Amino acid sequence: MKVFKNLYNYRELLKTSVKKEIRGKYKNSFLGVLWSFLNPLLQILVYAIVFPLILKNNEKNYVIFLCCGLIPWTFFSTAITRAAFTMIENGNIIKKVYFPREILPISIVTSEAINFLISTIIIIAFVLIYGVGITKFILYYPIIFLVQYILILGISFIVSSITVYVRDLQHLIGVALQLLFYATPIVYNVNTIPENFKWILNLNPMTYVINAYRDIFYNQVAPDVKSLLIVAGIMIAICIVGYMIFNKLQKGFAEEL
Numbered sequence: 655m656k657v658f659k660n661l662y663n664y665r666e667l668l669k670t671s672v673k674k675e676i677r678g679k680y681k682n683s684f685l686g687v688l689w690s691f692l693n694p695l696l697q698i699l700v701y702a703i704v705f706p707l708i709l710k711n712n713e714k715n716y717v718i719f720l721c722c723g724l725i726p727w728t729f730f731s732t733a734i735t736r737a738a739f740t741m742i743e744n745g746n747i748i749k750k751v752y753f754p755r756e757i758l759p760i761s762i763v764t765s766e767a768i769n770f771l772i773s774t775i776i777i778i779a780f781v782l783i784y785g786v787g788i789t790k791f792i793l794y795y796p797i798i799f800l801v802q803y804i805l806i807l808g809i810s811f812i813v814s815s816i817t818v819y820v821r822d823l824q825h826l827i828g829v830a831l832q833l834l835f836y837a838t839p840i841v842y843n844v845n846t847i848p849e850n851f852k853w854i855l856n857l858n859p860m861t862y863v864i865n866a867y868r869d870i871f872y873n874q875v876a877p878d879v880k881s882l883l884i885v886a887g888i889m890i891a892i893c894i895v896g897y898m899i900f901n902k903l904q905k906g907f908a909e910e911l
Contacts, residue, residue: 657897660754668757668764675765694725694773701841713843715784715872721777722868723840729770730806730860731831737762737810738827741818741907748907755904756897759810767803777871791870794877798866801886805859808893811900818910819903839864859885 661668701724702717713719740758741748748755774795781788817823838860839847847855855861862885866877 657754657756657901660756661760664754664757667753668761671757671761672764672768675761676768694721694728694776697724697728698776705841715786718777718780718784718786718872719843719868720841721780722871723838723864725770725773725777726802726864726867727835727838727840727860728773729766730802730863731835732769733763733766733806734809734813734831735827736766738813738817738824741814742821742824755907756811756900759814759900760807762814763803763807763810766806767799771799777867781871786872786874789870789874791874791876794866794870797882797886798863798870798877801866801882801889802863804886804893805863805889808889808896811893811896815900815903815907818907834858834860859889 698717698720701720705716705720737759740762741755744758778788813823813827837854837858839855844852844855844861844865862878862881866882869875869877
């Protein structure tokens with residue numbers, strides 16, 4: 655309960671920190687928050703050209719299929735990459751002023767979550783443009799989003815705290831995320847993977863998250879609620895363990911930084 659008490663007592667600081675992260679991301683940028691749309695659109699454009707035309711991917715309405723994987727993945731990878739640097743970037747403040755250290759990774763994940771919510775408009779736009787339409791299954795969206803948020807927050811607690819002591823982790827995270835990208839059904843369908851390799855995807859929590867987004871927007875069916883609830887339970891456990899690791903390691907932050 656300590657973390658919730660700290661967040662409540664320092665809620666104004668958390669709110670300010672989230673605003674700072676959002677504004678700082680587009681500071682001195684001419685287009686500002688429009689990059690929340692332009693970045694994923696440009697990525698989608700590249701993959702939409704490479705996979706259907708060059709690699710002969712015949713997935714129906716591939717742009718929608720791609721959006722449902724690439725935009726959630728961008729939220730996941732960007733938040734974790736930024737969270738890994740946050741303690742080091744704020745080292746001077748940590749050494750001088752007391753505040754709950756967990757505010758830093760939480761503000762990173764929350765600011766990226768807001769960007770993701772904005773980017774979801776792109777998915778909805780393509781669904782409407784291609785004439786697929788919106789169905790009642792979009793009501794599952796907040797649940798899927800919450801599961802993903804908890805997953806990212808748990809991982810962010812871990813990487814942000816360990817990176818203070820092991821600086822090489824910053825570089826390893828980039829490599830790990832690149833490998834994980836190909837182990838996640840973002841640009842390809844799970845059904846195209848040979849059976850003896852599917853266990854790799856099944857061990858990846860982002861597989862279930864992306865499949866759930868794809869179900870409500872692309873396949874227009876209810877997601878596998880049973881699997882989603884199991885994953886949600888695992889994500890909550892990861893988040894709790896992540897915070898415990900963070901809480902244990904944060905005692906030495908000032909000395910290490």
